[in-house]
Amino acid sequence: MSDASLPLQAEDLEPARAARHVSGESRLVQWSLVAISLAFLCLFLFLPLITVFVEASARGWQAYREAILEPDALAAIRLTLLVAAIAVPINIVIGIAAAWAIAKFEFRGKSLLTSFIDLPFSVSPVISGLVFVLLFGAQGYFGLWLKAHDIQIVFALPGIVLATIFVTFPFVARELIPHMQSLGSAEEETALTLGASPWRTFLTVTLPNVKWSLFYGVLLCNARAMGEFGAVAVVSGKIRGLTNTMPLHVEILYNEYMGAAAFAVASLLAGLALVTLALKTLLEWHFADAIAASRRH
Amino acid sequence: MSTTVSRWREPSILPGFGLALGITLTALSLIVLIPLAALFLKAASAGPADIWAVATSPRTLAALRLSFLGALFAAAVNAVFGLILAWVLVRYEFPGRRLIDAAVDLPFALPTAVAGIALAAIYAPNGWVGGLLAPYDIKVAYTPLGVMVALIFIGLPFVVRTVQPVLEELPADIEEAAALLGASRWRTVFQVLLPPVLPALMTGFVLAFARAVGEYGSVIFIAGNVPMVSEIAPLLIVIRLEQFDYAGAAVVATLMLLLSFALILLVNLVQARARRRFGNV
Numbered sequence: 001m002s003d004a005s006l007p008l009q010a011e012d013l014e015p016a017r018a019a020r021h022v023s024g025e026s027r028l029v030q031w032s033l034v035a036i037s038l039a040f041l042c043l044f045l046f047l048p049l050i051t052v053f054v055e056a057s058a059r060g061w062q063a064y065r066e067a068i069l070e071p072d073a074l075a076a077i078r079l080t081l082l083v084a085a086i087a088v089p090i091n092i093v094i095g096i097a098a099a100w101a102i103a104k105f106e107f108r109g110k111s112l113l114t115s116f117i118d119l120p121f122s123v124s125p126v127i128s129g130l131v132f133v134l135l136f137g138a139q140g141y142f143g144l145w146l147k148a149h150d151i152q153i154v155f156a157l158p159g160i161v162l163a164t165i166f167v168t169f170p171f172v173a174r175e176l177i178p179h180m181q182s183l184g185s186a187e188e189e190t191a192l193t194l195g196a197s198p199w200r201t202f203l204t205v206t207l208p209n210v211k212w213s214l215f216y217g218v219l220l221c222n223a224r225a226m227g228e229f230g231a232v233a234v235v236s237g238k239i240r241g242l243t244n245t246m247p248l249h250v251e252i253l254y255n256e257y258m259g260a261a262a263f264a265v266a267s268l269l270a271g272l273a274l275v276t277l278a279l280k281t282l283l284e285w286h287f288a289d290a291i292a293a294s295r296r297h
Numbered sequence: 298m299s300t301t302v303s304r305w306r307e308p309s310i311l312p313g314f315g316l317a318l319g320i321t322l323t324a325l326s327l328i329v330l331i332p333l334a335a336l337f338l339k340a341a342s343a344g345p346a347d348i349w350a351v352a353t354s355p356r357t358l359a360a361l362r363l364s365f366l367g368a369l370f371a372a373a374v375n376a377v378f379g380l381i382l383a384w385v386l387v388r389y390e391f392p393g394r395r396l397i398d399a400a401v402d403l404p405f406a407l408p409t410a411v412a413g414i415a416l417a418a419i420y421a422p423n424g425w426v427g428g429l430l431a432p433y434d435i436k437v438a439y440t441p442l443g444v445m446v447a448l449i450f451i452g453l454p455f456v457v458r459t460v461q462p463v464l465e466e467l468p469a470d471i472e473e474a475a476a477l478l479g480a481s482r483w484r485t486v487f488q489v490l491l492p493p494v495l496p497a498l499m500t501g502f503v504l505a506f507a508r509a510v511g512e513y514g515s516v517i518f519i520a521g522n523v524p525m526v527s528e529i530a531p532l533l534i535v536i537r538l539e540q541f542d543y544a545g546a547a548v549v550a551t552l553m554l555l556l557s558f559a560l561i562l563l564v565n566l567v568q569a570r571a572r573r574r575f576g577n578v
Contacts, residue, residue: 045403048407097316097320104309117325130534130538192310273403
């Protein structure tokens with residue numbers, strides 16, 4: 001790293017990369033483009049990330065510990081883990097079912113179904129929460145009925161879980177569908193012809209084949225489930241110690257001018273993001289072929 | 298019984314189609330489609346006069362304008378810098394390249410509220426960057442400019458990730474041919490290398506726009522949220538909801554959805570034309 005020159009000599013590069021550079025840009029242009037990229041990333045990516053940890057440690061270790069071990073913060077951490085523990089497995093089941101139907105069979109309306117599954121990606125998180133308030137809120141379509149039967153969905157755990165499932169709906173299916181499609185069905189057909197039961201075929205042939213793209217989808221789904229803010233903010237009611245998730249707790253602390261505490265809780269979420277990124281990158285390096293197949297779409 | 302093959306799907310010896318499709322359709326209907334239908338129903342129940350009043354109120358228009366223009370601007374900034382970033386990551390070798398490549402996905406992984414408070418801290422007048430700009434009387438946080446900063450952050454990975462694979466698979470021989478035929482490097486890049494990348498660039502632009510237009514968590518901390526000035530449409534929905542104006546919230550939400558679907562459709566049509574022109578990339 002101390003050698004400041006850009007190592008652009010062809011012999012330093014892997015062959016494929018070197019081959020591209022027979023007609024490359026001048027060193028000055030290369031330097032400038034790298035510098036522009038780094039400056040852009042620093043302003044919008046690295047500085048925010050560093051800020052989280054700097055601000056979190058601004059008041060020292062003791063304050064950091066207190067902010068995280070305070071009862072409301074612990075309740076928020078517990079709720080966030082609980083919501084993810086419910087929403088992610090449900091999304092795994094739905095994602096596998098959707099991928100099986102879409103990747104292994106040809107039927108009419110398939111592309112429409114695929115775009116419906118992707119729909120939550122283009123809906124604002126706030127609207128993802130709003131729809132459940134309109135259905136289950138006090139003035140919602142089922143509000144009176146729910147009240148009569150003493151069931152609470154909005155401003156309670158079920159609403160938070162529903163909104164979380166909504167925003168993370170496409171993640172698992174999106175990773176699985178292209179991978180399953182690229183694998184084809186020959187192996188499953190062989191297993192079935194040899195007499196394996198449908199479940200055995202699925203568990204011992206299909207699942208092992210797609211396990212890494214499944215893990216990849218689950219990883220992204222989990223990160224979003226734990227970090228979701230907008231949708232959950234609308235349905236949770238933000239009752240401290242009860243319906244406050246970690247991101248909502250960050251907001252409350254921040255709005256109460258408890259910056260250091262807000263950043264302390266935020267640093268846990270940033271840590272989760274870094275772990276997610278690290279695992280994701282490892283997966284991409286080690287299972288490049290399997291994942292490249294799904295990335296191409 | 299099973300000798301009659303249903304007409305709407307091709308026969309297959311694989312089992313589980315009914316179960317898999319059943320689970321998918323049930324979940325999709327219960328969690329996505331019926332709730333979205335309830336939104337449209339609620340908006341429609343407001344009646345034409347009320348819908349018109351909400352849709353044309355200056356505050357709604359200002360919020361929609363900020364969300365859509367802000368998202369378009371942020372997506373455009375991301376298109377330019379995302380293209381440069383993808384180019385640098387694919388074509389140059391420099392220290393830390395793999396680390397930077399991995400870091401580009403940070404906005405996907407970092408919860409939006411965390412990004413929001415961090416950006417607000419940096420771009421506030423007493424922050425690291427805001428402090429540098431303050432002497433020149435440039436305010437970023439708590440102005441519409443702050444909204445743009447958050448939207449640029451949230452859309453950053455999309456263009457890079459859509460353009461990167463296309464740049465990687467660009468055959469080396471076309472640029473060698475261009476160079477041998479005497480084209481300047483500048484001309485080779487802009488007339489030979491970039492045109493096939495254009496459809497992917499537009500896909501990235503649309504994805505970044507779609508994400509930015511509805512973004513809430515990272516924006517509200519840095520925006521200042523002044524009505525008519527720095528109040529985004531999703532925040533207006535939240536405010537209407539907090540006032541128990543369900544119909545008003547539903548109308549603004551429906552407007553947002555219809556507008557963004559229309560824009561995405563439009564760009565997809567343009568892109569389909571570009572795809573036909575430059576081949577299937």
